[in-house]
Amino acid sequence: MTSSTATGQLAALAAEQAGFAALAATADLERPVPACTPWTAGDLVRHLVAVHRWAAATARTTADGAVPDDAPFEVAATAAHYPDAAADLRAALAEPSHPCPTLCGPGTAAWWVRRQLHETFVHRLDLAAALGATPDVEPAVAADCVAEVVDTMHPRQVRLGRVPAPAVGVRLTTPSGSWVVGPEPVAEVSGPDLAVAQLLWRRTTPADPRLTVTGDRAAAAALLAQPLTP
Secondary structure, three states, X not given: OOHHHHHHHHHHHHHHHHHHHHHHHHOOOOOEOHHHOOOEHHHHHHHHHHHHHHHHHHHOOXXXXXXXXXXXXXXXXXXXXXXHHHHHHHHHOOOOOOEEEEEOEEEEHHHHHHHHHHHHHHHHXXXXXXXXXXXXXXXXXXXXXXXXXXXXXXXXHHHOOOOOOOOOEEEEEEOOEEXXXXXXXXXXXXXXXXXXXXXXXXXXXXXXXXXXXXXXXXXXXXXXXXXXXX
């Protein structure tokens, strides 16, 4: 990742955090979040507090250190602390070239900038949907959310044995680019950046009217029904 890309993603992370915080500030924290059943809005906010704090702690870990256990951060999280957790994360990631561990081995804080940007993006959309709001979406963020699943999240799921290595692939095409999940594609899913990102994060299905599926539809449905992300 170039320094200009990391800088742009830091700015995008700040914008996503601000949007999430604005929704959380007025939300009924007991409202269900259908995309994260059985969580409520309060559970979702507490989760993002914990994830931000965990990522910040990891980014501050020495390059030869290990990613810390995330469980204690979940236990200590409260929804009221989201703004502080968001600010602390940005401070921890202010130098993207800082060496630190990642979920894919040794790397730099830039890895966590990207990961936390998309974590916040996906959950901002979850919270907005639960509240009946229509959020603004930056297509470049949605497109890189697709790319991250293809180049990082799905390969990690396979490496950890959470899903089998796919026997066939699916091409994903949006106005911003084209990517392939798995080996040689036998089907293609095309549509807006947002819809394809939501598909990969299991927030929609190939039957979504925004999406067009061509080729081996059954193979595409089978691969995309798997947990490509945690």
